[in-house]
Amino acid sequence: MSDAMREHFVNILKKWRLELVSDMSRTVEHMQDDAANFPDPADRATQEEEFSLELRTRDRERKLIKKIDDTLQLIADNEYGWCDSCGVEIGIRRLEARPTATLCIDCKTLAEIKEKQTGL
Template sequence: MATAFNSGSDKSGPNRSIEDAPSGAGYKAEPGEEFMNERQQAYFRQKLLAWKDSILKESRDTLAQLQTDTMREPDITDRASSETDWSIELRTRDRQRKLISKIEAAVRRIDEGEYGYCEVTGEPISLARLEARPIATMTVEAQERHERNEKVSREE
């Protein structure tokens, strides 16, 4: 198996749990640490589930706001503006609904032991990429190749 490269020194030592990491702190691999070991899997599972919970909370807040607000502005311009704002908000929620399915798929990949490996090449996806985009399914190189091929087929 591949080992994760150390992207910085972890001054807190190997006994520090993932849950003890300060909010916003990225995963720091120990020297020689095996790629996608239990500690890394636990970290990314927690990160994905927290992201999902945040999206669901925002959705509940939007729904509550929709139920309490009425679209009865007397001025037609104000009403149009409100409707446009809500339309944008609902489109955002729809994109986030789709994101939730990607988050759930990533958690399933963790459960199946496939998380962190490129679905095209089978190579490990860098921890930095997973930190930035935890739902990533391809290495940067495979993603770029995929996007180039997509662009070429659209132009034809």
């Protein structure tokens, strides 16, 4: 992978990370601003469910930020773009679709098949 391509992915990842961090900050502000003690139990339950959903979403985003940070480190170490399973180069189209990908499309497909088989 060329230096220009690595820089391209660094820019994508940093922008994505910035958006996620910004969303997380807005969630905290929203939850602090909208936290109310509704007298109606149904309204309270609705608010608690909404907050719970937001927190689950933010937890997934927190994990994604960790993956982004790991990927940025791979780029810095010049190890980005190689499949963790078979060692073949991950295609640019796959990396464009999923910049944090660590498996080539073939290995990812096999992993998903195995996951489905063991999950039944």
